Amino acid sequence: MSARDAAPRVVVTGATGAVGRHVTRALARRGPVRSLVRDASKARRLELPGETVVGDYRDGPALKRALAGAEAVFVVTANPLRPQDDAQILDAARAAGVRKAVKLSWLAVADPSANDLIARWNRQSEQMLHTSGLAWTVLRMRTPMSNTLSWASSIREESVVRALDGNARTACVDPRDVAEAAVRALTEAGHEGVTYALTGPEPIGAREQTEILARVVGRPLAFEELTAEQALARWSARLPGAVAEALLEAAQRRRAGDSCEVGDDLGRLIGRPPGTFASWAADHAAAFS
Numbered sequence: 001m002s003a004r005d006a007a008p009r010v011v012v013t014g015a016t017g018a019v020g021r022h023v024t025r026a027l028a029r030r031g032p033v034r035s036l037v038r039d040a041s042k043a044r045r046l047e048l049p050g051e052t053v054v055g056d057y058r059d060g061p062a063l064k065r066a067l068a069g070a071e072a073v074f075v076v077t078a079n080p081l082r083p084q085d086d087a088q089i090l091d092a093a094r095a096a097g098v099r100k101a102v103k104l105s106w107l108a109v110a111d112p113s114a115n116d117l118i119a120r121w122n123r124q125s126e127q128m129l130h131t132s133g134l135a136w137t138v139l140r141m142r143t144p145m146s147n148t149l150s151w152a153s154s155i156r157e158e159s160v161v162r163a164l165d166g167n168a169r170t171a172c173v174d175p176r177d178v179a180e181a182a183v184r185a186l187t188e189a190g191h192e193g194v195t196y197a198l199t200g201p202e203p204i205g206a207r208e209q210t211e212i213l214a215r216v217v218g219r220p221l222a223f224e225e226l227t228a229e230q231a232l233a234r235w236s237a238r239l240p241g242a243v244a245e246a247l248l249e250a251a252q253r254r255r256a257g258d259s260c261e262v263g264d265d266l267g268r269l270i271g272r273p274p275g276t277f278a279s280w281a282a283d284h285a286a287a288f289s
């Protein structure tokens with residue numbers, strides 16, 4: 001038996017992330033899967049199935065071990081100040097004989113007016129993928145619904161949601177649907193050289209999301225709108241300043257209505273209508289209650 005016969009067909013990077021965890025779980029239901037994680041305890045907490053290789057994207061030997069014998073890799077990077085991460089994953093994949101890479105990106109890349117650091121970095125990462133020599137698919141995602149989990153502690157402890165621009169809508173998407181699309185792109189033929197725009201079924205704002213979450217937890221929730229300065233201060237407390245500034249630029253575009261468009265790529269890929277925020281929230285009630 002060759003190394004390839006024994007290895008999982010697909011390797012998942014970013015397997016502890018919002019989409020990657022669901023990709024790993026879905027692949028494990030179909031057969032063996034291997035994940036690269038930098039935090040083994042987080043992988044255990046999430047009960048990630050399959051084989052786990054522990055390592056950072058800067059750790060060449062770990063990347064080599066993770067990718068050995070695989071045919072396809074799910075590429076997720078998260079640091080706009082480290083464009084090398086994508087190059088390192090793709091170089092290691094090519095060296096390991098991996099044939100296909102499916103990359104999680106951001107739908108703002110499609111907007112020519114989006115020129116913030118995060119959009120530029122995702123554009124550059126997509127470009128690296130195009131020239132990687134691997135068969136590629138790009139999944140450009142709109143905001144994942146799971147971002148609202150950052151409200152969970154203030155909902156639980158103070159019955160309040162604090163967010164910027166309560167009325168700015170975005171066609172946010174269930175990360176489980178994005179994961180289902182990723183599994184199709186990773187395991188089926190016919191997606192090579194294609195860029196998909198993945199949105200949820202309707203644009204929705206933070207105030208409406210708060211009302212839905214209030215129904216889910218069964219009590220009223222207040223909505224307190226943050227000023228741009230307050231939002232920037234919160235982001236700057238946990239992110240590099242340049243990334244916090246980029247998030248503010250993205251919020252300005254969202255306020256202008258640029259994130260409302262609902263596409264049909266996701267429904268076509270997964271063969272059913274994408275899930276609503278109400279159904280995502282109901283499934284995650286425990287986190288908010």
Ligand SMILES: NC(=O)c1ccc[n+]([C@@H]2O[C@H](COP(=O)([O-])OP(=O)(O)OC[C@H]3O[C@@H](n4cnc5c(N)ncnc54)[C@H](OP(=O)(O)O)[C@@H]3O)[C@@H](O)[C@H]2O)c1
Pocket residue numbers: 013014015016017018019020036037038039042055056057058076077078079085104105106107118122141142143144147
């Ligand atoms: N979040 C959004 O609102 C959003 C919206 C649309 C598109 N996107 C795009 O989606 C992609 C993922 O972004 P995200 O921030 O949302 O991801 P995420 O869900 O936070 O997942 C990132 C994953 O990558 C892992 N990771 C990050 N740096 C690593 C490193 N140096 N070595 C090994 N693993 C590493 C993380 O591990 P840990 O769990 O240990 O941190 C995590 O598993 C980006 O291209 C982003 O632009 C994001």
